[in-house]
Amino acid sequence: MEGRRYFAADADFDEEGRRLRLIERGTDPETFRRLTRLGVESGWQCLEVGAGAGSVAAWLADHVGPDGHVLALDIETRHLQWLDGSNITVRRHNIEADEIETDRYDLAHCRALLEHLADPSGAVCRMAEALREGGWLLAEGGDFDHYASANADHPAASVFDSVMARIVAYIKEADIFDPAIATTLPTLMRDAGLDAIEFEAIDIPTAGGEPMSLMFEMSWHRFDPLIVSRGIITEEEAALRHEAHLDPTFVFTYGNVGCWGRRAGLDVS
Numbered sequence: 001m002e003g004r005r006y007f008a009a010d011a012d013f014d015e016e017g018r019r020l021r022l023i024e025r026g027t028d029p030e031t032f033r034r035l036t037r038l039g040v041e042s043g044w045q046c047l048e049v050g051a052g053a054g055s056v057a058a059w060l061a062d063h064v065g066p067d068g069h070v071l072a073l074d075i076e077t078r079h080l081q082w083l084d085g086s087n088i089t090v091r092r093h094n095i096e097a098d099e100i101e102t103d104r105y106d107l108a109h110c111r112a113l114l115e116h117l118a119d120p121s122g123a124v125c126r127m128a129e130a131l132r133e134g135g136w137l138l139a140e141g142g143d144f145d146h147y148a149s150a151n152a153d154h155p156a157a158s159v160f161d162s163v164m165a166r167i168v169a170y171i172k173e174a175d176i177f178d179p180a181i182a183t184t185l186p187t188l189m190r191d192a193g194l195d196a197i198e199f200e201a202i203d204i205p206t207a208g209g210e211p212m213s214l215m216f217e218m219s220w221h222r223f224d225p226l227i228v229s230r231g232i233i234t235e236e237e238a239a240l241r242h243e244a245h246l247d248p249t250f251v252f253t254y255g256n257v258g259c260w261g262r263r264a265g266l267d268v269s
Contacts, residue, residue, distance in 0.1 A: 006075075006116045011222070017079050019218045020053035023112060026212030027256065028055055030202065031111060031140060034258050035060070038136045043067040044106040047130055049095050049123075050113035053079045060107075061088040073100075095123045102129045111140040114188075115181040121188055128192035133265030137194060141182030143255025144168045146203050149244075150251040156244040160252070163237045167220060170232045176223075185259035194261030202256045208247035212254065217245035 008016055035056075040046070042065040048057040051072035057080070060070045066087055072080055073093035080090045093100070095110075096119055108127040114120040127137050147164055149157035168179050186199050206212050224238045233241075244250045 008219075008222070013078065015218070017053060019215055020079060021055075022211045022215035022218070024053055024055040026206075026210070026215060027111065027140070028059070030204075030256055030258065031056055031109075032059055034138055034140070034200070034260065035063075035107075035109070038107065038138060038260060040064065040107060045104060045132075046070045047100075047105045047108040047127070048072045049093075049108060049110040049127060050074055051080055051090070052111070054083050056109060056111065057083055057088060057090075058085075060109075061085045071105075095126060100126055100130050103132050105130050105132060106135045107131075107138070108135070109138045109140075112142065114139060114185075115141055115177045115179065120178070120181055121191060124188040125192045128189070128194055128261075128263060131263040133263055135263050136260055137189065137192075137263075138258065138260040139182075139185050139189075140256070140258045141185070142179070143182050143201060143257050144179035145183075146201075146253055146255035148252060150205050150253050154250055156240060156247070156250055159237060159240050160244050160250075163233050163241050166232050167223065167227060170227055170230070171223070182255070182257035182259075185257065186261075189259060189261035192261075193264065195264045197259065197261040200258045203253040204256050205251050205253050208245050208250040213245045213252075216254070217242060 040063045044064045045068060046060045046064060048060060048070060051057050051074045057070050057072035068087060070088045072083060072090045074080060075094050077090050077092045083090055096117055108130055114123060117123050131137060148161050151157060171177060172179055186197050189197050227233055228235055228238060
């Protein structure tokens, strides 16, 4: 299939597993809070799209109990092999190309997925169609316009902000992924026919050495040979960004976005 290709598709398996687990450590609390708000309960049928290393699928399986079920989908399922509960199924699946059951699920969830897809609108529509009437879609991602130092007085702040602005601009211009896709989630959900849509954006402060700081540095480091060769940043600037992401005295923020909507048709009167 033509289109955008996931930037970590060729990453070392073990290294990518570590990066995925860092994402879980940094973002699971907000995800679990939102899922709790949506009322996940015993008996629900849940769809986890782009399941990563499996922490959300496992949480859902615990909460839907033996009368519910979780289907965990990903194009790379080796990170999910530890999920062996009787109420959870792992399936290799490409949300942009492969068929999925319709009118079936009480919940569909994705996180850090849509920004990497060539057709995020189509993916949201497929997830919406997978819901039964009254079912919820929760989509989460990052807003990289809010990726910046939190303390302008820190010696690394000005260079860090300049470097990250150039990296994010290049990633968007080169169509590696869409760093602003999360801000369009309400529109994508409305276009998919969902209602009761709510949008939440949180700027999360993160110190160097914390899980999300380490995860981001692993991600940006993969681009360094390309962006240094293109003159986007220098080797010295890449080294300063690396040091900042490891420095516990350096704090930056990143945008954590969640948006949820309900498939219309349920009479709640």
